[in-house]
Amino acid sequence: MNFDLTEDQSLLKALVERFVTDSYGGDLTARRAARCTPAGYAAANWARLADSGVLALAVSDANGGFGGGLGGGRTELITAMEVLGHGLVAEPVIDAAIIAAGLLDAADETVVLAEVLAGTQLVVLAHAERAARYDLGHVGTVATVRGDGVVIDGTKVAVMAGAAADRLIVSARDADGTGLWLVAADAAGVDRRAYRLADGSAAAEIVFRGVVAERRLGGIDLLWPVVATARLAAAAEMLGLMTLLFDSTLAYVKARNQFGQPLGGFQVIQHRMTDAYVLCEQARSQVIRAALAENGGFARAAAGAKAFVADAALTVAHTAVQMHGGMGITDELNIGHALKRIRVLALTFGDNDTAIDDYRKAG
Amino acid sequence: MDMGFSSSELAFRDEVRGFLAAELPQHLRDGMAGTPSVFVEPEIGLEWQRILHARGWLAYGWPVEAGGTGWTPVQRYIFEKECALADAPSLSVLGLKLVGPVIARFGTPEQKARFLERILTGADLWCQGYSEPGSGSDLASLKTRAVLHEDKYIVNGSKIWTTHAHYADWMFCLARTDPDVKPQAGISFLLIRMDQPGITIRPIIGMAGDHEVNQVFLDDAEALVCDRIGDEGQGWTIAKYLLENERGGSCAAPRLIAELERLERLALGEGLPGADAAYARRLAKLRLEAEALEMTELRILGELAQGRAPGPQTSLVKLVASTLRQHIDELAVETFGYDGLQMATERPLYGNEAPEPIGSKAAQMAMPTYLNSRAWTIFGGSNEVQKNIIAKSVLGL
Numbered sequence: 001m002n003f004d005l006t007e008d009q010s011l012l013k014a015l016v017e018r019f020v021t022d023s024y025g026g027d028l029t030a031r032r033a034a035r036c037t038p039a040g041y042a043a044a045n046w047a048r049l050a051d052s053g054v055l056a057l058a059v060s061d062a063n064g065g066f067g068g069g070l071g072g073g074r075t076e077l078i079t080a081m082e083v084l085g086h087g088l089v090a091e092p093v094i095d096a097a098i099i100a101a102g103l104l105d106a107a108d109e110t111v112v113l114a115e116v117l118a119g120t121q122l123v124v125l126a127h128a129e130r131a132a133r134y135d136l137g138h139v140g141t142v143a144t145v146r147g148d149g150v151v152i153d154g155t156k157v158a159v160m161a162g163a164a165a166d167r168l169i170v171s172a173r174d175a176d177g178t179g180l181w182l183v184a185a186d187a188a189g190v191d192r193r194a195y196r197l198a199d200g201s202a203a204a205e206i207v208f209r210g211v212v213a214e215r216r217l218g219g220i221d222l223l224w225p226v227v228a229t230a231r232l233a234a235a236a237e238m239l240g241l242m243t244l245l246f247d248s249t250l251a252y253v254k255a256r257n258q259f260g261q262p263l264g265g266f267q268v269i270q271h272r273m274t275d276a277y278v279l280c281e282q283a284r285s286q287v288i289r290a291a292l293a294e295n296g297g298f299a300r301a302a303a304g305a306k307a308f309v310a311d312a313a314l315t316v317a318h319t320a321v322q323m324h325g326g327m328g329i330t331d332e333l334n335i336g337h338a339l340k341r342i343r344v345l346a347l348t349f350g351d352n353d354t355a356i357d358d359y360r361k362a363g
Numbered sequence: 364m365d366m367g368f369s370s371s372e373l374a375f376r377d378e379v380r381g382f383l384a385a386e387l388p389q390h391l392r393d394g395m396a397g398t399p400s401v402f403v404e405p406e407i408g409l410e411w412q413r414i415l416h417a418r419g420w421l422a423y424g425w426p427v428e429a430g431g432t433g434w435t436p437v438q439r440y441i442f443e444k445e446c447a448l449a450d451a452p453s454l455s456v457l458g459l460k461l462v463g464p465v466i467a468r469f470g471t472p473e474q475k476a477r478f479l480e481r482i483l484t485g486a487d488l489w490c491q492g493y494s495e496p497g498s499g500s501d502l503a504s505l506k507t508r509a510v511l512h513e514d515k516y517i518v519n520g521s522k523i524w525t526t527h528a529h530y531a532d533w534m535f536c537l538a539r540t541d542p543d544v545k546p547q548a549g550i551s552f553l554l555i556r557m558d559q560p561g562i563t564i565r566p567i568i569g570m571a572g573d574h575e576v577n578q579v580f581l582d583d584a585e586a587l588v589c590d591r592i593g594d595e596g597q598g599w600t601i602a603k604y605l606l607e608n609e610r611g612g613s614c615a616a617p618r619l620i621a622e623l624e625r626l627e628r629l630a631l632g633e634g635l636p637g638a639d640a641a642y643a644r645r646l647a648k649l650r651l652e653a654e655a656l657e658m659t660e661l662r663i664l665g666e667l668a669q670g671r672a673p674g675p676q677t678s679l680v681k682l683v684a685s686t687l688r689q690h691i692d693e694l695a696v697e698t699f700g701y702d703g704l705q706m707a708t709e710r711p712l713y714g715n716e717a718p719e720p721i722g723s724k725a726a727q728m729a730m731p732t733y734l735n736s737r738a739w740t741i742f743g744g745s746n747e748v749q750k751n752i753i754a755k756s757v758l759g760l
Contacts, residue, residue, distance in 0.1 A: 001437055003364045003665040075364050250758060262760075270754035271747070277758060278679045285658035286651065292366050308651040353644060360647040 003288065009079055015052055016080045020087030023048070028334060031200075034090035038194070039122075039164030040202030041091045050119030054080055055097040058229050059105045063113055074291040074298075077229070078236035082287075085240025088337055092161035092201065094348065095124050098233045102226040103169055103180065107217035112167065112182070123167040126156035126183075126206055127223070134350035136227065139220070143172035143181055143213060150174070150216070151189075152181060152208040162204030163194035170208065171220060178220040181213040188212070199341040227349045228299040231306035234348040235287050238313040239280075241338045241345075245320040246280050248334060249273070253323055269323065276319050279312040304359035310346035317342050366661055368437065376441045383449040386414050390714070392450040397713025397724075399731035400575050401738070403452045404711065405530050409485040411452045412459075416483050424460060429467035429479055436612045436667035440660075443614035448621055457526065458482040458489040461605055462535045465552070469593045469601055478554075492522040492536030492555070492579065493602070500748045502537070503546040503599065507581060509538035509553060511588070516540070516553060518561070518584045524742070528564050528577040531557050536586070537598050550598035554590040561585060569738075571731035572708050612664050612673065615684035616657035622691055623650050629725055630698050637700060649690055656683050675757040682749050685739035692733040699726035706730045 005013065023045045024030045034042040049055055057077050059065025066073040077098075084093055096116065100123040104113040115121035132138035141154025152172050159168070168183045185192065189211040194204045250273060253264035263269050290298070290305035317339040321328035328335050346352070368376065394407035402408075415421040423439055425431035434442065454460070463482045466474055481487040498505040507520025518538055528534070534555045541549035555562070561584030567576045593601050627646055630638040660680060663673045696703040702722035709718045712727065720727035740746040754760040 001366065001368065001661065001665045001668040003366070003662050004669070005364070250760075254760065264754075264758075264760035267751065270758070270760045271750045273758055273760060274682075274750040274753045277753065278683060281659060281676055281679060282652065282655040282683065285655040285662060288364065288366075288662070289654055289658040292364060304647070304651050304654070308648075308655060311648075356644045356647050357640070359651070360643055 005079065009075055012076055013079050013083060016054060016083040019048060019052065020083060020089060024087050024089060028337065031088055031090055031337065035200035038202060040161065040200065045091050047119045049091055050117060054093065055101060055119065056117050058098045058102040063105045063110060064117060065105065074232060077233055078287050078291045081233045081236035082240035085237035086244045088334060094230055094233050095160040096122055099125050099226055099230050100169060102229055103217065103222055106222045106226065109217055121167060122165045123169060124159060124161050124165045126159045126162065126168045127171045128156060128158045130157050134354040136350060139171045139173055139178050141170065141172040141208065143174040143179060150213045152183060152211045152213055154208055156206045159204045159206055161201060162206065163202035169217065176219065180217045180220065180222055182215055182217055183211055183213050197344050199344045224299065228302040231349060231355065232290050232302040234345045235290065235305045235309040238309045238342055238345050239283050239287050241342050242280055242283060242313040242316040245316050245335060245338050246276050249320040249323045272319055276316045279316050283309045283312040300359055303355045307352045307355035307359060310352055313342045314346060372437055372441060375438055376445060379442055379445040382418060383445060383451065387449055387451055391452050394713045395450050395452040397711060397717065399571055399728060400573050400735045402526055402575055405488060407452050408455050412454065412485050421483055425464055426467050429475065430483060436664055440612060440614050440664050444617040447614065447618035457491055461491060462489050465592060465601055465605060468604065487532045488527065488530050490525050490528040490531035490534045492525060492534045494522065494524045496521055496523050500745055505537055505539060507538045509540050509551060509586065514588050516586045516588065518555065518581045518586055520581050522579040525577045525579045526575055528579050529566065533557060537602060540595050547599040548596055551595050552592040552598040552601045553586040554592065555584055555586045559584060569735060571706065571734035573710065573735065612667050613660055613680050615680060616653055616660055619653045619687055619691060620657060623653055626695060626698060635698065645694060649687065649694065652687050656687065678753045678757055682746055685746060688739050689736050692736040695729045696733045699729055702726035703729045
């Protein structure tokens with residue numbers, strides 16, 4: 001019974017904290033600058049994350065990673081993701097590293113994977129469709145044989161970090177069921193409309209019209225373990241964000257004076273802060289629980305943790321806005337930025353009902 | 364991070380399991396399951412207490428020299444968890460968890476010799492004289508007055524919410540011995556015999572029809588000076604020690620999880636009408652909260668196991684566990700359709716004399732359990748007081 005980090009895990013934590021301090025320390029200036037780029041993040045930061053090995057968090061040892069997704073190493077994953085969340089980092093670690101690198105790893109697509117881990121290729125998943133809403137199993141996009149190759153037809157929405165992606169992993173129905181297809185983002189027939197999400201990230205809606213795919217990575221079944229890892233990563237990032245919100249708000253209610261005393265002197269404020277504190281601790285427990293789950297129960301635990309933490313994080317975020325009063329609704333504090341990031345993460349691979357259903361049904 | 368038990372801890376768990384399988388009789392499990400209240404009746408509790416005492420495991424929360432087992436915090440957790448999963452009756456909080464450790468810590472050798480063994484054997488049953496009609500959450504304002512007269516105190520006042528006073532041989536009582544100092548400093552910790560003319564007990568019947576608590580009137584009741592624990596004026600310090608004694612870790616979540624699993628089996632397994640996706644999600648959300656609490660308790664245990672003081676998380680366990688308990692009991696009432704509205708007036712709800720349930724035993728238990736569990740967020744310091752404490756001591760507000 002020991003919940004301390006190992007020495008190596010502590011070093012990883014310190015490494016990511018150092019990245020956050022160097023790249024995002026101080027105020028929101030660096031975050032704003034990163035978000036203002038067409039890609040929605042800073043290329044220099046991405047290169048540094050690649051150098052430090054953080055992009056390999058969900059990659060198996062055999063392919064050069066920490067093995068966060070499959071063979072353990074989930075403690076490393078949640079440790080790093082919490083720090084990145086607390087630092088309001090703009091780089092698409094979940095989309096391009098946890099999800100895409102995880103899929104390339106599972107498919108043993110080692111050449112592309114190496115480029116992803118080196119930070120020289122941005123690969124993201126194009127899976128969601130408007131008609132599917134949050135049903136992860138619903139795919140309307142089709143892959144059909146034409147001549148020597150296979151072409152993709154369909155429309156993908158909410159392609160996270162998709163605005164600047166070099167390659168896409170596209171889910172499509174094909175002769176063998178539903179597959180995941182590697183597609184060059186600049187291939188003929190790719191019509192990409194970039195747009196911003198609430199958190200300032202650069203997503204895309206992409207129409208595929210007879211786009212020639214590079215190759216099939218595997219069946220859709222490759223995706224489910226990656227969904228579980230991504231959900232845990234999202235939960236850990238939200239934990240970092242809610243801790244940031246809580247710490248900022250606690251400092252604020254101690255410093256801000258009204259009616260001749262600090263806001264924190266009023267019992268109603270004390271009770272709301274206590275409620276937020278309880279949610280932070282309980283969320284941390286759920287994240288740890290999922291990270292330590294046996295492999296057989298991991299998908300279920302990760303879905304549950306993500307649902308629980310998303311709910312708690314949104315509540316804490318709304319409390320934080322309320323406690324800050326007028327300042328809380330501005331774009332000038334980290335409060336609003338954290339709320340918006342939680343909003344996006346809360347919909348990672350479906351809403352709360354979707355995650356709850358996966359949690360209760362997965363056995 | 365490692366949330367597992369060591370091989371010796373697992374061996375201990377198996378030993379406890381084996382003991383429970385062999386020694387915990389079915390009628391005691393039924394007695395626990397058929398008790399809507401937090402406290403089991405002495406007829407159930409004492410029989411279980413004797414079985415544990417014979418095994419030497421009763422005083423596991425006490426110092427070794429007073430009869431404790433010397434278990435590690437992890438062993439204590441394992442024992443409590445296995446007992447909860449086996450539906451073992453809850454142990455008497457009043458004697459075993461409250462006054463016993465106090466006498467072991469602050470009592471004179473004579474007091475220890477007179478009282479401790481009789482708590483373990485069940486020869487003496489205890490009740491707690493803390494709250495008063497005018498002093499609930501604000502306990503330090505208590506007015507019960509004890510005036511020294513030769514070798515005894517003459518005690519006047521009234522205590523309320525006195526659980527099992529109608530069974531008790533003794534009351535441990537906070538009384539004001541000095542009205543002229545600041546409130547906390549004028550309180551003493553007295554042990555008072557219940558079978559004396561100065562004691563009158565008025566039953567208070569709960570919403571569910573259970574007689575569990577009482578009001579106790581003290582009219583020139585007598586307490587011997589030799590039955591005072593600690594010095595005069597030390598009562599508040601001793602009362603606070605009781606609270607701190609609870610900070611040795613807790614094991615609330617396993618029983619809550621077991622109850623949620625029971626509901627899940629009943630509602631979803633047997634396909635009760637109305638157990639649809641919305642119901643299942645509600646159940647799943649409560650389970651996530653209970654699992655989080657379980658891990659919070661394990662994190663506290665992890666600190667203790669590393670030989671460190673438990674972190675601030677201890678303060679939130681009661682808050683979370685009590686609220687969660689109420690939400691589970693609310694869901695249970697709604698699980699059984701209209702059968703959830705029945706409320707048997709007979710007691711007990713176990714044994715041969717128990718009334719026949721309408722529908723199912725689980726449905727019969729739902730309403731009284733729900734009504735009783737409204738007390739969880741009130742006793743032992745209301746949740747509002749708990750939040751005040753967390754805000755002050757943990758958040759620095």
